[in-house]
Amino acid sequence: MFFSPFISKQDTVSQIMLKVLLALVPGIALYVWYFGPAILVSITLASITALGTEALMLKLRDRPIAPFLKDNSALLTGWLLALSIPPLAPWWLIVVGTAFGIAIAKHLYGGLGNNPFNPAMIGYAVLIISFPVQMTHWLTPHGLGQVELGFIDQLGYMFAGVLPDSLRLDAITMSTPLDTLKTRLHLDEPIKQIFGLPIYGHLAGHGSEMVALGFLLGGLYLLAVRIISWHIPVAFLGTLFATASIFYLIDPAHYVAPLFHWFSGAAMLGAFFILTDPISSPTTHKGKLIFAAGAGLLTYLIRAFGGFPDGVAFATLLMNICVPLIDAYTQPKVFGRKDKADGKDGGQP
Amino acid sequence: MRTLYQFHGGVHPPTNKAQSARAPIVPAPLPSKLVIPFHQHVGNMAKPLVKAGDRVLKGQLIGMPEDGVSSAVHASTSGTIASIGMEVVAHASGLPDLCATLIPDGKDEWAMHEGMDYRSAADADVRFALRLAGVVGLGGAVYPSDMKLRTGRHKIKSLVLNGAECEPYITCDDRLMRERAAEIIRGAEILRFALDAEEVLVGIEDNKPEAIAAMRQAAAASSDKIEVVAVPTIYPGGGAKQLIRVLTGIEIAAGVRSTEKGVQCFNVATALGIYRAIQFGEPLLSRIVTVTGNVRNAQNFEVLIGTPVNELVALADPLPDTNHYIMGGPMMGIPLPSAQVSVVKATNCIIAASDKLFPPAPPPMPCIRCTRCADACPADLQPQDLYWFAKAKEFGKAQEYHLFDCIECGACSYVCPSHIPLVQYYRFAKSEIWARESEKNAADKARERHEYREYRIEREKQEKADKLAAKEKAAQLAREQAAKPAQSASVPATTDASSEDAVQQKIQAAINHAKQQAASVKPKNIEQLTPRQQAEIAEIEARRAHIRELAQSHVDHPHVDHPKEAP
Numbered sequence: 001m002f003f004s005p006f007i008s009k010q011d012t013v014s015q016i017m018l019k020v021l022l023a024l025v026p027g028i029a030l031y032v033w034y035f036g037p038a039i040l041v042s043i044t045l046a047s048i049t050a051l052g053t054e055a056l057m058l059k060l061r062d063r064p065i066a067p068f069l070k071d072n073s074a075l076l077t078g079w080l081l082a083l084s085i086p087p088l089a090p091w092w093l094i095v096v097g098t099a100f101g102i103a104i105a106k107h108l109y110g111g112l113g114n115n116p117f118n119p120a121m122i123g124y125a126v127l128i129i130s131f132p133v134q135m136t137h138w139l140t141p142h143g144l145g146q147v148e149l150g151f152i153d154q155l156g157y158m159f160a161g162v163l164p165d166s167l168r169l170d171a172i173t174m175s176t177p178l179d180t181l182k183t184r185l186h187l188d189e190p191i192k193q194i195f196g197l198p199i200y201g202h203l204a205g206h207g208s209e210m211v212a213l214g215f216l217l218g219g220l221y222l223l224a225v226r227i228i229s230w231h232i233p234v235a236f237l238g239t240l241f242a243t244a245s246i247f248y249l250i251d252p253a254h255y256v257a258p259l260f261h262w263f264s265g266a267a268m269l270g271a272f273f274i275l276t277d278p279i280s281s282p283t284t285h286k287g288k289l290i291f292a293a294g295a296g297l298l299t300y301l302i303r304a305f306g307g308f309p310d311g312v313a314f315a316t317l318l319m320n321i322c323v324p325l326i327d328a329y330t331q332p333k334v335f336g337r338k339d340k341a342d343g344k345d346g347g348q349p
Numbered sequence: 350m351r352t353l354y355q356f357h358g359g360v361h362p363p364t365n366k367a368q369s370a371r372a373p374i375v376p377a378p379l380p381s382k383l384v385i386p387f388h389q390h391v392g393n394m395a396k397p398l399v400k401a402g403d404r405v406l407k408g409q410l411i412g413m414p415e416d417g418v419s420s421a422v423h424a425s426t427s428g429t430i431a432s433i434g435m436e437v438v439a440h441a442s443g444l445p446d447l448c449a450t451l452i453p454d455g456k457d458e459w460a461m462h463e464g465m466d467y468r469s470a471a472d473a474d475v476r477f478a479l480r481l482a483g484v485v486g487l488g489g490a491v492y493p494s495d496m497k498l499r500t501g502r503h504k505i506k507s508l509v510l511n512g513a514e515c516e517p518y519i520t521c522d523d524r525l526m527r528e529r530a531a532e533i534i535r536g537a538e539i540l541r542f543a544l545d546a547e548e549v550l551v552g553i554e555d556n557k558p559e560a561i562a563a564m565r566q567a568a569a570a571s572s573d574k575i576e577v578v579a580v581p582t583i584y585p586g587g588g589a590k591q592l593i594r595v596l597t598g599i600e601i602a603a604g605v606r607s608t609e610k611g612v613q614c615f616n617v618a619t620a621l622g623i624y625r626a627i628q629f630g631e632p633l634l635s636r637i638v639t640v641t642g643n644v645r646n647a648q649n650f651e652v653l654i655g656t657p658v659n660e661l662v663a664l665a666d667p668l669p670d671t672n673h674y675i676m677g678g679p680m681m682g683i684p685l686p687s688a689q690v691s692v693v694k695a696t697n698c699i700i701a702a703s704d705k706l707f708p709p710a711p712p713p714m715p716c717i718r719c720t721r722c723a724d725a726c727p728a729d730l731q732p733q734d735l736y737w738f739a740k741a742k743e744f745g746k747a748q749e750y751h752l753f754d755c756i757e758c759g760a761c762s763y764v765c766p767s768h769i770p771l772v773q774y775y776r777f778a779k780s781e782i783w784a785r786e787s788e789k790n791a792a793d794k795a796r797e798r799h800e801y802r803e804y805r806i807e808r809e810k811q812e813k814a815d816k817l818a819a820k821e822k823a824a825q826l827a828r829e830q831a832a833k834p835a836q837s838a839s840v841p842a843t844t845d846a847s848s849e850d851a852v853q854q855k856i857q858a859a860i861n862h863a864k865q866q867a868a869s870v871k872p873k874n875i876e877q878l879t880p881r882q883q884a885e886i887a888e889i890e891a892r893r894a895h896i897r898e899l900a901q902s903h904v905d906h907p908h909v910d911h912p913k914e915a916p
Contacts, residue, residue: 003773005759006679006707007362007517011766013714071714113715113767278719283733327734334751335356335590335728336602 017072027214034207038087050078057107080120097123141207177205179309204263219272231288239296265310287330359583368647383655392418406460421483425653427458443686462630482626488616506611508546513587516678521637526560530567536620642700714767722761732761739778
């Protein structure tokens with residue numbers, strides 16, 4: 001068939017996803033710089049699992065495999081999940097999380113374009129609930145630990161579960177700056193003293209704050225090439241900042257400064273790469289603002305008062321549930337029907 | 350400096366106008382034959398006035414406008430009518446339509462024609478002259494111009510002349526404005542006078558500086574207040590609704606006449622056609638057509654209506670790999686069913702197309718809700734939702750989301766990274782809704798007819814039974830009276846009354862039976878109705894109730910008549 005329009009822009013879904021992957025590179029590079037190459041191994045493992053699961057599910061669903069493997073969406077899910085969990089994790093952790101995200105959260109709902117929840121965040125949620133212990137072994141940044149694990153030893157731990165004789169896991173890993181803060185605040189340590197710990201840097205965690213900065217850079221690139229719009233990052237970071245500010249201003253002894261929240265955990269990754277997933281976020285501008293503001297608020301509440309070390313994943317999933325409702329109630333007025341008098345008698349043939 | 354307004358969305362496809370805009374307009378030579386459709390305009394088909402074998406003159410009326418919205422059709426040159434019959438025409442449906450085939454005699458001999466003084470003529474006379482001159486909107490909509498001059502009681506503030514020409518490739522209006530600005534302005538003066546408009550705004554996209562300069566010069570010479578405004582180049586800025594928005598800030602919703610908001614819009618070429626028709630009495634016999642695309646000499650031709658497309662494009666020297674032709678631009682044009690079809694009043698452009706020029710789109714991927722379509726939509730719609738509803742055949746929901754406000758400009762399809770043919774989905778949904786509505790209307794009518802027939806049969810049966818009963822009664826009465834002639838006259842009255850009671854009971858039973866039947870028929874497809882559909886259903890129900898009332902009065906009627914029938 002041949003019909004108008006006869007011309008179209010050259011963009012493809014595959015290119016869009018590829019640009020999002022590219023935008024993750026600065027953050028990943030800084031990750032490697034501060035925490036070593038283990039993250040590259042987990043990203044590779046996640047990529048292979050994601051593509052394999054995608055191909056298997058497409059085959060089971062009797063769909064063409066090649067065009068969907070080339071759309072890069074499964075790769076993106078894998079990368080986002082790998083970046084959300086500790087790099088020094090046993091191999092099966094990343095495999096289970098990725099496979100669950102792709103098979104259950106994506107394909108059982110109808111594949112690309114049909115998943116109501118962010119597949120990477122579903123994968124994360126499954127892991128943090130099922131394997132909480134393995135999910136807390138975060139690598140210590142360079143120069144902070146008493147000992148550092150070599151790359152070969154890291155591989156050995158990831159795939160065989162063995163460490164060099166002299167080492168215990170505690171010596172090379174730590175809990176995240178967010179987690180540490182929460183635990184120590186719980187023990188009534190003053191904030192000043194907590195921030196005196198070597199794991200804290202200028203704004204948030206030493207090293208991890210730079211990785212967050214890398215994601216911010218990548219996010220600005222996505223804004224510049226118009227793959228994402230400003231609504232979600234601004235509303236999310238704005239609400240997170242505002243909520244944190246309120247608590248900080250009321251009680252600075254027990255609540256940290258808002259910038260700490262921006263550069264800790266998955267805030268930047270969430271603002272630019274996770275919440276902005278078009279499939280599981282609202283379509284209207286107003287809806288995006290509400291969605292991201294809700295996620296910002298929930299992230300703060302989970303971080304400050306909840307039981308989990310970070311709140312981005314659950315905030316995302318909880319807001320994903322609301323998307324159809326948000327979309328339905330934020331439909332913009334159409335051309336010529338913006339006044340009340342013109343709004344009636346719509347959609348006549 | 351005039352304050353300009355923006356409309357939401359829009360896209361910037363490559364314009365590709367330079368190829369055809371360079372050279373002046375050339376009159377296309379007389380073709381070997383002219384195939385002139387009788388239906389080149391919105392509204393009713395013109396009624397043929399000629400038959401095969403008739404000799405006609407240039408400008409002679411061959412198709413008479415019929416009832417309401419319609420327009421005249423003329424012989425584009427002098428010659429002989431070879432046939433009147435069904436031919437494939439330049440229409441998206443690809444279906445044949447009634448056409449006159451005219452073999453030119455080469456003399457180009459004019460029929461008698463004369464102009465009129467529009468200032469002293471009655472408004473209705475000016476409109477009638479345009480109707481008989483076959484002047485219709487040449488921007489592509491081909492709406493009869495005389496109808497657009499009927500403003501009713503609405504006061505027109507702004508007359509908008511559309512010279513935006515936003516579709517890629519097309520340059521016919523551009524060249525026309527550069528070369529015949531003075532005549533266009535004369536046309537604008539006629540329109541302003543006829544509409545009694547306060548101001549005239551000519552909107553031209555700012556990628557046509559020569560046209561803007563020429564039009565400004567011509568406008569300066571006019572005694573009317575005519576402002577030539579350069580508007581930003583953005584597709585679909587040349588859509589009437591979008592141009593009106595940019596120039597006046599007014600938004601005309603779907604289904605609303607712009608005159609209700611004090612605006613009326615004409616294409617620049619239409620204004621010129623109106624000028625020729627009023628000033629000289631010349632009917633619309635030709636138009637400017639851009640021939641471009643996969644050709645060596647892209648340019649604009651002045652083409653007689655009815656010229657076969659293949660003869661026209663031959664003048665521009667199409668390249669050998671040309672495999673089809675598009676009428677209109679690449680965003681909204683239609684693929685021609687064949688190169689044998691003829692140029693009609695709607696033909697602003699013919700694009701020779703090849704797979705290289707318009708490579709087929711990659712296979713569509715699923716929608717990822719990226720909303721680039723929503724960002725591009727000039728009607729502020731949510732194309733990704735409409736697509737979803739159309740695909741799921743949730744037509745009620747599609748209407749609720751203003752499917753019929755879609756102007757099918759193609760901006761959404763143009764930007765879609767999944768390369769989904771969105772506009773096709775909307776066309777599908779619209780046609781399905783139309784089909785369902787007409788089906789439903791037909792079904793309603795059929796049901797009403799059926800119900801009335803049932804009632805009629807029932808009534809006739811009843812009447813027969815009544816007559817029979819009455820006769821028997823009368824006979825019995827006669828016998829009784831013969832037997833007892835001395836009895837009083839009160840007896841027949843009572844028997845009469847009791848027979849009437851019986852009749853009434855029977856009729857009541859029949860009515861109840863019909864009611865029960867009607868109640869047992871359950872309505873179908875009543876989920877997800879739009880307020881409009883509900884209103885329509887309410888209207889139909891009201892109509893049916895009215896018919897029932899009528900039926901009721903019919904039932905009552907025989908009672909009144911009954912005594913007369915009794916002997």
